[in-house]
Amino acid sequence: DAGVIQSPRHEVTEMGQEVTLRCKPISGHNSLFWYRQTMMRGLELLIYFNNNVPIDDSGMPEDRFSAKMPNASFSTLKIQPSEPRDSAVYFCASSVRRPPNETQYFGPGTRLLVL
Amino acid sequence: DQQVKQNSPSLSVQEGRISILNCDYTNSMFDYFLWYKKYPAEGPTFLISISSIKDKNEDGRFTVFLNKSAKHLSLHIVPSQPGDSAVYFCAARAGSARQLTFGSGTQLTVLP
Numbered sequence: 001d002a003g004v005i006q007s008p009r010h011e012v013t014e015m016g017q018e019v020t021l022r023c024k025p026i027s028g029h030n031s032l033f034w035y036r037q038t039m040m041r042g043l044e045l046l047i048y049f050n051n052n053v054p055i056d057d058s059g060m061p062e063d064r065f066s067a068k069m070p071n072a073s074f075s076t077l078k079i080q081p082s083e084p085r086d087s088a089v090y091f092c093a094s095s096v097r098r099p100p101n102e103t104q105y106f107g108p109g110t111r112l113l114v115l
Numbered sequence: 116d117q118q119v120k121q122n123s124p125s126l127s128v129q130e131g132r133i134s135i136l137n138c139d140y141t142n143s144m145f146d147y148f149l150w151y152k153k154y155p156a157e158g159p160t161f162l163i164s165i166s167s168i169k170d171k172n173e174d175g176r177f178t179v180f181l182n183k184s185a186k187h188l189s190l191h192i193v194p195s196q197p198g199d200s201a202v203y204f205c206a207a208r209a210g211s212a213r214q215l216t217f218g219s220g221t222q223l224t225v226l227p
Binding site for chain 2: 004006031033042043044045048050055056091093097101102103104105106107108109111
């Protein structure tokens, strides 16, 4: 059974360029989460979707970041324009809403470097 | 303000011995806790969880203990194996909230 799939695995871009990260959740999962991991802030939640609808985007750092989930099997996180401080590992996770014992399953991450 | 704290950035243990990883939290609303393991260049992998209605949960070599009064949980790995060498994250969730709050992680190294 395929886990969460993320692409690309690595991205190197120059400041000012647009970056799009992609995620395919586990089939049957109805919730999707985008996280960012940095040395300074650790793993922090950026945004999550439930049934393709954005529920909480309070973790999105600023307007340069946007996320979409056009269908149950695909989500994107876009940074436009990118800045060097956006360099981090971005993880996507998915889950089935099953309180209280809900578990999030993570993808391998996209390592982003903005020069 | 860190609501979930893992105060030990690293831990080294001899193969076959017990590894004990600790986690403290400050938010009394947290009622579900998870441990994730992360290898380099991979995403975090779910390991074990515990609800606040329990004080212990065991799965093979892994046991999580929860002390609600102290707002403390620990992960015990017995016996430790070299393949357990990874970063271990503690995470917590409050009630019906979907968000997980993660600690900063502890790098466990199991020496052969």
